[in-house]
Structures are given as C-alpha cells and as structure tokens.
Amino acid sequence: MRSVFYMLDAAPYGSEKAYGLLNAAAVSIKMNVIVGLYADGVYLALAGQDSRALGVPNLSDIIYAYPEMRVIAHEPSLAKRGLFSQSLIERVELVDDEKFIEEAVASDSVIAL
C-alpha cells in the first residue's frame, strides 16, 4: 500500500472520529495521504477554530502541522451545509463530486473510520 485515502464523514469535536482520523493520517505520511472531507466531515474546513475553552486539541492546527497531508473537501457536502458563505481553512482544497470520487479511487485504499 503506497497511498491511503482517509475519508472523514463525521463532524469534528462532537466525536473523537475527526481527531482519530487526523492522527492516523499524520502517522501515515510516508505514504501518499489524502484526507477527504465528506458529509458532516466538511465542517472541519471552517476557519477560526479555537478549542481552548472546550479543552480539547485544535483540529485545524493538526492539518497545518502536516503539510504532507493533502486535505480535500467535497463541494456538494459543503454547499448543502451552507459553508460556501463561510471562511474556510486555506489548507483545504475544494473539489467537485467527480474529482472527490476520482481521488478516492486513485488511492490504494479508502479508509473510513
């Protein structure tokens, strides 16, 4: 396996899934790693996250800490959730449905946690 597509379809902070997925992606960067934000996972693309008062790690910081990790977000999921009118994290690349699927298929494996 030389490439992994980690698919995140859960919202960050409400569950440990996003944190777990980003950590798994972070240790996998010797392979080609794509984090694909899909469905509720696209909420991770919101800019301005500040989790200090909540007392948990800042998940957008993890994305910035690992530039090797490519992060793409599924545009239809963003649109459905009203995120196009919001500021988004620059590190996240917006891709249409076709491109999102293509990236998943092009990876050696798709892992949805």
Added chain:
Amino acid sequence: MRSVFYMLDAAPYGSEKAYGLLNAAAVSIKMNVIVGLYADGVYLALAGQDSRALGVPNLSDIIYAYPEMRVIAHEPSLAKRGLFSQSLIERVELVDDEKFIEEAVASDSVIAL
C-alpha cells in the same frame, strides 16, 4: 414521569441500540411506554426475523413478550425504505408523521438512545 416515548432511529442487529432500547422499554412498563420506530429504526418492523444463526437475541420476540409496550412505526420512514411491500410484524402499529409527532409530544418524556 408517567409516560415515556422511546424513540429508536437505528437499525436492529447492526448495533446494540435497538436491543438496549427494547430492554429499557421492557423495564419501564409500569409507566405508559411507547416505542417509536423512526428512520432506520423502522427496520425492526420486518416480519420473519430469525437471529439464531447470528447468535444474538431475537428483537421481534421482545416486542411480543411485552404486550404492555405500544410499538408504533413512522410511515414516511417505512415508505422511504421500501417496507410497505414487505411483511411486517403485526404488533407494530403504523402511524403517519403527524400522529407520530403527536404521540411523542403527548408523552411526559422522549428518550432517544
């Protein structure tokens, strides 16, 4: 609290939620108990469940074991999942969206596990 509306929105067998919810409803029958099947929860209404080979308790048997428990299923959820063309458990009462909501609101509490 004299009445409880237990709302099941997860499919049976794939997770422990349905089993847990039915057990909670079973011990609550000194109150007025309604089990409301909603979204994926309506799969519990399918007739002919036989869980012996899977090695887990038969959830439709629990419904029959407690006649005090009123079980209603949300018709739009059933329709969406193609269940109207299937045999359904007789114990389950089909109700439309308005009636389902009314029953939830009429109970002293709504518990979704």
Added chain:
Amino acid sequence: MATLTIILTDGPYISECAEMAVKIAKAALVHHRVNIFLYLDAVHIPKGGQNPVHFVNIGRLFEELASNGATIRACPRCAAARGYQAAEGVCQEYLPGIRITSLYDLAEMLKESDKVIALSR
C-alpha cells in the same frame, strides 16, 4: 427541588456526551437531585486509571459528581458483558461512588424524575 435523570450510552472520549452530561449535572446539582444512568458503552465511563493526555479525565469528573450527590448507576448486563464484575453493586475497577445495580433502577429513576435528558452520538 426537582429531579433530573441523565441517560448516557457512549463511552468516555469517543464523544462529547459524557462531558456535556457532567456540565449539565454540575449545574443541576446546585438546586436539584440528579440521577445518571450509564447504559450500553457508557458503563466504561467509571473505569479507574484513565489517563488522557489531551482531554480532561472523564472518570474523575463522574467520581466528583457522585461525591457531590449525584446518584450514578450502571447497567449490570452491559457492564458484565464488557468485563466489569460487581459484588453487591460494587465493582473493584470502578471509581468510588458509582454502582452497578439493575436496569430496573433506570425505570425507577425515570418514574421519580421531573425531567430526562438522554445524550448519545
């Protein structure tokens, strides 16, 4: 003084539910009675020895709630399946103040409650 019952079904750390329950229970304990029933995966919450690095220690928060007067009970079927054995309600692996009793306690808690909150992911 009224009675609030909180029902949990998620374990610690996997979701925000346990922590939210603590915040609600703390606020409620000032003027009210608080019951918490730990069901399904929530029976993992009172396990001793939790040592989270980047998160608050959920077990300790529940221990505190219990010592502040919250009645916290866990489902025996769920607990036994997951490896928590109890003798007369007391589980050696559990933090103090939280007992493994009976699912009928859930029904009793509900009956005597004015309000109920179930939290799950």
Added chain:
Amino acid sequence: MATLTIILTDGPYISECAEMAVKIAKAALVHHRVNIFLYLDAVHIPKGGQNPVHFVNIGRLFEELASNGATIRACPRCAAARGYQAAEGVCQEYLPGIRITSLYDLAEMLKESDKVIALSR
C-alpha cells in the same frame, strides 16, 4: 500469501463490527497474514473478564485470533485515556496476545498490506 489489515474503532457488543472482523480474520488466516489495529473505542475489545449473557464473548474470539497468528495491536493514546496501562506493550487487563504499542504500527501495517478493511458503525 498476502496481508490483510483490519481497523476497528467500535468497542465490543455496541456494534456488529468486532464480530464481523473476527469472521473475516478467521477466513483470511487460512491463506494470509492478518493484522488488526484497535483504535478509539476498539481498545476495549481485549479487556479481560467479559461475561456476556446473550452474546458470544468477543474478547475470547480476539484472544483466539491472536493465538492463531493474527497480529493484534492497540493504540496507546486511546488505551491510556480509557484506563488501560501497558508496560512494554503488555497490559495486565488485556487478554493474552494483544499488545498496546504505537499508532505508528498502524502506518506500518498499512504499508505492508495488500488490502485494508475498516469497520465502524
């Protein structure tokens, strides 16, 4: 002989995932190498003393898989948070054959794998 890695994130009993993983791993072990990585709530799977009444004992099934040659590793961050401490990978509360090592083991498992299956609810 190829290598299959299974990633789990649910605890035992709460979902069918752990049991499905066992069925897949058993079938795969006949001709292949099998790795299982226990992540998030799945670190509860190898806990000793499980005593389910109406369900199969999931812990025992994983113990069997390990003794039949599956490599089973658990995430140390997830395990420590949830109260499982390990000394040199060995956790006293865990069933034999399953070790708490490092998240980097997941990456290593993936790299050497031909196929991957992640199961979660």
Added chain:
Amino acid sequence: MEHNRQLHSDAKGSRVDIFLLTKSPFSERARFCMRLISRSENAVLYLAGDGVYMLLEEALENLPLNRIVACQEDLEARGVQAKDKTVVPVDFYERLVEDAMNEESKLYAF
C-alpha cells in the same frame, strides 16, 4: 430570577418547550427536533456540541423560536459565528438547567 422572568415573558400559553440539540443539522435527530419545534407554540432552542452547526442553516430562521441559546465553547471550537439573535451566555449550562427544570417547561433532548 431575572432569567426566570424572561422565560415566563416568552410564554404565550403556560408551557414552554425547551429543546436541547447536540446533533448536526442533517442527522435524523436534528430533523426530528426541528419537526417538534415547528409545531410548538412556545419553543426555546439550546444548541450545544455539534448542534451549534444549526446556526449555519437558514431554515432555522423560519422556525417559531422565542429564543436560541448557543454554547460559547462549542461555537469557538468549531469556528461557528453566532447570528445576531442568538444568545451566547457565559453560563450556558446554568441557564439550560434553569429553563429545563422549570415546572412550566417541557424538556426535549436530541
């Protein structure tokens, strides 16, 4: 005390429906919650956890809500901005409990 008065002044009838939503907008639970709110004559919505993503939904503005209260730390963590009419108190859980435990209120949690 002042807060209690506020709750009562909300009331058209005698009962206030208090909704605590911790699920994201497209979950079945959130949708069910919205359905209940839409038929309530006197609803107050508390948003915590992933429930705060509701503030990104335009549909929220069409619901008959007397008040929307959002949890500050949950908003901040997620990078969600509260809208004008949303109350973001420092004592979210105290207010929730006060409203929820009020004799005149009925509590729903999703």
Added chain:
Amino acid sequence: MEHNRQLHSDAKGSRVDIFLLTKSPFSERARFCMRLISRSENAVLYLAGDGVYMLLEEALENLPLNRIVACQEDLEARGVQAKDKTVVPVDFYERLVEDAMNEESKLYAF
C-alpha cells in the same frame, strides 16, 4: 479454485472492484459506496450486517454489478428476503476473503 475462475470470468477489464457494505442504505457511507459502484466497470457487492437492507432498495437493480453476495445469518436475523439474483452462500466470509485478497481485485469497505 472454481470460485476464482468465476471471479475472473466476471472481469471485463483486468481489475475487479470488491465492495463490502455493512451500513444501512440511507447512511452516507452506503450512498458513497453506491457512487463508487456506479462508476466501476467491474463490481461485486458483498452485503453483511445492516448492509443487507440494501436488498430492499430498487436502486440496487440499476447499479452495474456483476454479482451481489449477501450474508445468510444477517439476512435471516433481519427478516430480509434475498432477491433472485443475489448469491447467499453458506461460506460468505470465505468467499469475501477469497475475492477480496485476489491480486486482481481492489477492495472497498463501508
């Protein structure tokens, strides 16, 4: 051995896409899985757990699938009848593993 031949005879190209679906039809995962199948030229679908509820969906018939294989104990527990073209083997997991581990196949699990 015979089974392996069957897998190869499915193949239009060289690669077979093996999909293991354990989620119910209206989950995001199941929908994503269906999207991947719809663009596959050579797909085999294994249904286990709540994935067997897919057999109640008419949409399944429009997907370009060479074969649908369902897990018997999961079908029986849920009261789901397999459709005509669905294979319900006694050795579901053995077949799944054989197909999935084949060098010529790519495996997706949802």
